[in-house]
Amino acid sequence: MPSDSLCAIYMDKAWAVLKQRSVLYGTAAVLSVATLLVIPYVTKRKLIAFPYAGRQSLNKLIAQSTSEGNHSKIILNLHDKHGPVVALSGMFVMEALLVADPVIIHHILRDFDHFERSRKIMEFLTDLRGKFVFALNGEEWKHHRQAMVKATKLNNVRFGFAVSRQKVEEMIQLWGNADEITIDSVTEIMKCTLDISGLEFLSYDFGMVTRNDITCLEMSKAFEKAVMKRLGIPKWIAPIIKPFTKRDYKVFAWFDAITENAIKDKLARTAAGEKSKEGHEDLLDTLLAAKDFTPRDIKSELEGAWMAAKDTTAISACVMIETFAQFPDVANRARAEVRSEFGDSKEPVQAIEDLAKLPYLDALIKEILRYWNVAGVLMRIVREDFQTADGKVIPKGTTVFVSSLAVHLNDEFYPEASTFKPERWLNSEEWLKPGTFLAFSDGPQRCLGERFAYVTLKVLAVTILSHFSRIEHAPGQEPMVEKKNGLNAWGSRYYRLKRT
Numbered sequence: 267m268p269s270d271s272l273c274a275i276y277m278d279k280a281w282a283v284l285k286q287r288s289v290l291y292g293t294a295a296v297l298s299v300a301t302l303l304v305i306p307y308v309t310k311r312k313l314i315a316f317p318y319a320g321r322q323s324l325n326k327l328i329a330q331s332t333s334e335g336n337h338s339k340i341i342l343n344l345h346d347k348h349g350p351v352v353a354l355s356g357m358f359v360m361e362a363l364l365v366a367d368p369v370i371i372h373h374i375l376r377d378f379d380h381f382e383r384s385r386k387i388m389e390f391l392t393d394l395r396g397k398f399v400f401a402l403n404g405e406e407w408k409h410h411r412q413a414m415v416k417a418t419k420l421n422n423v424r425f426g427f428a429v430s431r432q433k434v435e436e437m438i439q440l441w442g443n444a445d446e447i448t449i450d451s452v453t454e455i456m457k458c459t460l461d462i463s464g465l466e467f468l469s470y471d472f473g474m475v476t477r478n479d480i481t482c483l484e485m486s487k488a489f490e491k492a493v494m495k496r497l498g499i500p501k502w503i504a505p506i507i508k509p510f511t512k513r514d515y516k517v518f519a520w521f522d523a524i525t526e527n528a529i530k531d532k533l534a535r536t537a538a539g540e541k542s543k544e545g546h547e548d549l550l551d552t553l554l555a556a557k558d559f560t561p562r563d564i565k566s567e568l569e570g571a572w573m574a575a576k577d578t579t580a581i582s583a584c585v586m587i588e589t590f591a592q593f594p595d596v597a598n599r600a601r602a603e604v605r606s607e608f609g610d611s612k613e614p615v616q617a618i619e620d621l622a623k624l625p626y627l628d629a630l631i632k633e634i635l636r637y638w639n640v641a642g643v644l645m646r647i648v649r650e651d652f653q654t655a656d657g658k659v660i661p662k663g664t665t666v667f668v669s670s671l672a673v674h675l676n677d678e679f680y681p682e683a684s685t686f687k688p689e690r691w692l693n694s695e696e697w698l699k700p701g702t703f704l705a706f707s708d709g710p711q712r713c714l715g716e717r718f719a720y721v722t723l724k725v726l727a728v729t730i731l732s733h734f735s736r737i738e739h740a741p742g743q744e745p746m747v748e749k750k751n752g753l754n755a756w757g758s759r760y761y762r763l764k765r766t
Contacts, residue, residue, distance in 0.1 A: 338639070338671055345672045354667075362665040366672035368679070368701035370654055374646050374666055375701075375709035378404075381646040381666065395518070396566030399714075400574065410567065413556040414714050417549040422466070425548075426718045427618040429465045430725040433458050435613065436475045438733055445765045448740050450758045455583045455726075456576070462722055463575040467549040467568060468528040525565040529554075575715050578640065579722050584759065585638040586631075586727060588746045590737040591761055593686055600627050601731040612732050621724045629691035631723050635705035636674045637686050644668035644707060670704040736764040 341364070344352050350367040365371060374381045382403045391401035399410040437458050441447050457474035464470045532550050549571055553564045590597040603626045608614035615621060621628075635641070648664040660666070675683045679702040680690065706713035713719075730737070739745060740760035 338675070341669060341671050342675060345669065350672075361661065361663060362667065363660065364667045364669050364672075366669040366676065368673060368699060371668050371673070371704070372701040372708070373652070374668060375644070375707060375711065377652075378710075380648060380650050380652040382649050384645060384647050384665070392566075395569060396562040398563070398566040398570035400570050401566075409558070410563075411710075411714075413552060413559065414549070414567065414571070417467075417547070417552040418714055418717065419547075422547065423717050423721060424618050426462070426466050427621075427721050427725065429462050430722040431613075431615070431729075433461045433465075433475055434726050434729045438729060440475065441763075446762060448760055448762050451584050451587045451761055452580075452757070452759050455587070456580045458726075459576045459580040459583065459722070463572050463579070465548075466718060467571050467575070468525070469532065469548045469550065470524070470528045521569055522565065525568050528568070529561075529564065571715070574713075575718065578713075578715070579719050582635060582638075582640050582719065582723055583726055585640065585746070586634050586723060587730075587737065587761055588759070589630075589634055589638075589686070590730075591739050592745055594736070594738075596630065596686065596688060597731065597737060599688075600624075600630050600727065601735070603627060604728055604731055610732075613729075614732050615725065615728050618721065621721065621728075624724070624728070625692060626688065627724060627727060629694075630688040631720060631727070632691045632694075632703075632705070633686060633688040634723075636680065636703065639671040639674050641670040641674075641704045641707070644670065644704070668704065673702055673704060676702075730763075734763040734765055736762075738762050738764075 344364065345366050350365070351370065352364040354362040354364055365374065383401075385403070388401045388403060391398075395401075397406065397410065399407060399414050402410055437454060441449065461472050461474045464472045528550060532554065550564070550568060553559055553567055559567075603624055604614055607623050608620070644667070646666045646668070648660055648662055648666060651662050652660045654660065673679060677683045679699060701708060706716040706719075738761065740762045743760045746759070
């Protein structure tokens, strides 16, 4: 369902059109948004008597988080006050639970008989952009998932390593040879991950790193905004608001053109007898060979994988740079490990197997994903009444939010959870409990790009640590308190990198 702020945005647009352009379009828009605001009250059902404390207003929580700018603290305080499962209510979410109990989370992410993705959101996404694995349930999801899994074979991950190494080296070379440089990590990292994911999934080089053309960067940001603006808008309203969102349709057309050109190029090279290097088959190869995939399905899967990979990996990479600046002792230890294993080479890792020789770096990446809670929020809908181990019943129709943040920052699962301690992961097999590390979700719907993300992050970390001896915040740049969701919310983050 749309948020209050989203309705406010459309109401502002509607009034503007009413005053300046067309009384007909403006009036239609005002009535549409007003309907969005009124329907929840007219159709409001009696709230279910949850067997959990809380009944917190979701709308108030969102407003508080926006005004105070500390989402993590608000969520943790909720769980401290009400326990691992908190009941929520609000204008648009009638019955919802915020869950930080690993046992229940285990069921939520694995038990498809009782929990599924929101059908309304899935229908919205498939209507907007077609069928893809992130927007499907049931047998259709299994069919698409099986096709996608084939694109994650070891040869593909090796290719991802080669592509990551190439693009990260290109990026750093273009920064120049000065002893001290200042970068905007958000722009630089996002350009790099756009190129990497394009090559991994489409065999298409956007050239963002080597070409100072940020069209692709700006369009990818606009694409995210365009999708989020439509989230929850009923089908019958879409044609009414179309006159106010013409740019959004240009963004969608832009990506359609990219995927269509990539498909044509791939088919032409295949017809000419060209084969992928090193046995690599990208996602496009896999989808073209799959059965029962329409051209729109192929474009949708490419789009979904590309957008998910570039954004999640980019956020993880940005918080990694922040980590090096906030915790210089951690950066120094990781750098020492790299030099101990490979010497002073500026290109220390030559093969993907080299990454396995760096256990502290591996621990560092996992701690970054935990501490900064890169996972975000996972949501499911209860299909049938679900009884927990302690006899409580979560009613059918309940919206369930998996509170990965509260799990990752819980002292019961991670001693001294509020402290950044990569070394905790060096013996994680001795203490890590199932359902307590959710950086890539869990269960059958676990992120397919996990291995690709780890490889890219490790290559980036090793290369930057090999080239620079100090990474610190640029003058005027405040340390990050918590990770923001979506790079559109980041703006710019400036860092000073020193070679000596």
